[in-house]
Amino acid sequence: MLVEFKNVSKIYKEGTALESISLSVEKGEFAFVIGPSGAGKTTLLKMIYMGERPSGGEVVVGEFSSASLSRKRTALLRRQVGVVFQEFRLLKELTAFENVCLPLRAAGRREADIRKRANSVLYSVGLASKRHQFPPKLSGGEQQRVAIARAMALRPAILLADEPTGNLDPETSEQIFDLLLDINRGGTSVLVATHDLRHAEWLGKRVIKIEEGKIAEDRGPDQCIT
């Protein structure tokens, strides 16, 4: 088991975001987390990369547990969890290549290895020829590809995608999902939070439906969504 939520709750001042969530994600699994805006999808993903800590319960990711995680260990955990966002979160002042190099540098890799891996991962997302472009010069789809390349640079065990196609047109969205499926075929678990049911329906993957901070439905692959 790669990710396990054990009766996890998250309470903010504004209210409860997650309530008694228990679920697990296996190695190599592809799953959608669906639900309306504000249902708690983003909070659930944040719990996995420890961007938020549970108010109650425990989140376990591989060898890391939210119950006892120092700042240093949090950094180590994040090297095993790739994250992409709707708004890409690329640094505008760095080229695509330099953006992809960031996690490798943070992990203390050697310069030659950094260059080799960054080039390789940019090639795998189809952006080898645009590696020296700055993000503002790239299309939305290309920026998201750079963000995915960055997230995959350290070969994480799981890739989290929070509304990855929210800012993209349908055709580009298809390409991004194809890329995520490719990544998953390579053995990386993929967890996609979206409020768009279409892809979840078409791809026939596991769907975890969240409503008002609770799991309303958890369907295995190829089961219909209600």
Place this chain on the structure above:
Amino acid sequence: MYHMNQALSGMKRAGFMSVACIIIITCSLLIFGIFLVATANLREVLKFAHGKVEIVAFLDERISQAGVDSLMTEIEAIPFIENMRYVAPETALERLKEEFGSRSHILDAMDENPLPASLEITLKPQYRLKDRVVGVAERIEKLHGVEDISYGRGWITILEKMVRVFAIVDIVVGLIVGVAAVVTVSYTVRLTVFARKEMIRLLKLVGATDLFIMAPFLIEGVIHGALSVCFSFLVLYVGYRAVAVKVSQATFMPWEMVVFFVVFGVMVAAIGSWVSVRSFLEEKSEH
């Protein structure tokens, strides 16, 4: 190398804020530097005053030359004595006349020289402390042939009080300037840190440790500190040269004070940066 490049490009991006930071640290260091130069000069004055500390033993007028020789041998046997000089009554009168200057004729009215012979005794510099001087003076006073003793008890007490007070003022002002500079620098650096919040958040997201994130800011702090030390040192030295033209005895910082000043300046800037980034990392610890 990566951190150094990041630090330099960070300074370039920060532009005005980086310059503001250097100006603020330079001003803080100038205040501290002026104080250090003042301290160095006061220490010179105190050193000079300490050099003047001496014991004068006035001799009994009936003492023979052999008695004087024997007395001098006894005094020389006392440890801590650096130098001893016999002052004959005639020499003492000559000195008095010199002090009276144009009015020295007043002394000519005297039938005989009223001044006694004396021994002027100086202690080794490290022993010119009140307790030591008093101890030696009392010992000499008891010797046969010594009628009276003078060693400026009040002056030594004041001198030692001044040394103690200045040592305390040194520490207090150093601390105040140090803390004020760290706070000012950390607030200024905070603005440059804030300008790079996206980078910091992203680095945290991709698994960078706090040290990795802080390193460029620390290097930046050291560069700010080093430049500020250079500028403030230059201004201080030019100021000192201008004063030295009028006051030839004025002195600049001794080399150990210069080393302290450089280390202090660089440390203040680096600590200021560290405090600023650390608090930012803790505030925005997640996301």
